[in-house]
Amino acid sequence: MSFLNLKKYDLLFNLTRYFPLNSLNKKAFLFCSITSSLFLTGCMTSSRQDQIQSSISQLQGQIFQIQEQLSKRDQQITNTTQTAISSQNEVQNLQTQIQLTQGSVDELKARLKRMEETAGSTGNEQNVVTLSNSPEFVTLQRHIARIDLVLNTRLNNPKKGKLPEKLKTVQAITKSLKNDLEQNKYKQLIDNSTAILNAHEASDAMQQIAIEFRAEARFKTQDYKNAVLDFTSYIEKFPDAPKNARALLLTGDSYVYLNNNSIAKTYYQECAKIYANMPEGKAATSRLANLMAQSTSSQTKAQ
Template structure:
């Protein structure tokens, strides 16, 4: 269509020139060549404009992509900075918790060491009062299973010292006995039943050191905390109960330990309130 228009334009010019009678054949050819050149230059110019427009569109697209990437990078940097801050906070909490736990466990270890030192001091033997029934000494039995079963009979009959002797016989002379771990546990139980809580704590601790993953381990640690509670040492008892929850979080003993901690905290809060009330009463009486 454009070519047709150009031809019509060219013909009109040529016609006008010839009609005027002022142009020679050579001038006509020159004019025609100039017009053709202008047409070619015009086409090239249009092509260059089109290419320039294409490049501009591409640059605009690249610029939009770069802007989006920069915004994404800035967002990512901001998120990373937030994560770093959160990580620092969590690290601080972890270090604080770790220090607190280490301190508590050190106090517990010191307490147990103190009990060990206290119980190793020479003391006057206290005669044991037991029901007058026929006792079976470990030496009269043939194998560790018989000794073990006999010890449990003694426990049912509340002959705790006799039962303990038999369990101790097993721990000393039958290291391959399948119920050896249980024997260590029941030594603690005999002491606890006799209300010898300090001895019970040491016995439970020995069992836990030897068999920390045994089925009876949660119960032994819980009873250790109960023994400290019976000794009116609520602070250490709380540490032990927390240890139960930490080591055996899904156990029934952990639930009981949580209840015991709640009871300790409740009693401590009640004591604080009572102290404040007494203080206020004294202040009023002075006035």
């Protein structure tokens, strides 16, 4: 089963709406090839470097375990009912599982922070900079942040269905959702785009438009958690989509509003690097500079 197939929504708490595990697994395979040449080379002792690499490997293993837990939970829900969980006991059981998994994510976040502190304990600032900028480390941070958001997103009940009567073509969907956005009809936009994403006959082009506009609507209504989940799903599922620059920029903005500047910086950096000549890339560069200035100011005050 493809975790990126948005046509197959029929879970109460469907991770695949927000968390493209297929893409995650592909990237995760890259983790296994981490060598000392990727980061920290020449910056710290061999023993210290081995400790950091060992910690990253352990974190990767824990992330895979959490993925498996979430996947099994969703499958259990599917086997129980194709529409909704009606039993209060089942709801409580699901909430308990979420809390347990949240505990694992909190542990991952704490260990990630300790790794950065360990890298900096050598007295060489370059150690921290190199570790933080490592593609593998950045990807690890993003995955943990995304899992964290998924776990904290309220339960919903997406049902498999058909396309809305007046939204059966790409042109009709684009026109309708665009009008809703321009007229600030955000609830209607979110409802219609969700119905499209839940429709089994929706094409990839329809899904792309629906998730693009729903992400925008959620951002404008300050639903930043769900906005991040939609924007990142859009980026992962449609890597060549025309609005990827904006999706990267607004993902960064959303994380700022969620008080997670460290993850916001990674999206600003990616946007600024890939789309340097576009307005979004220039905006990302400006936002990144502001965050860096704020960080420097905070450190100065702390001293």
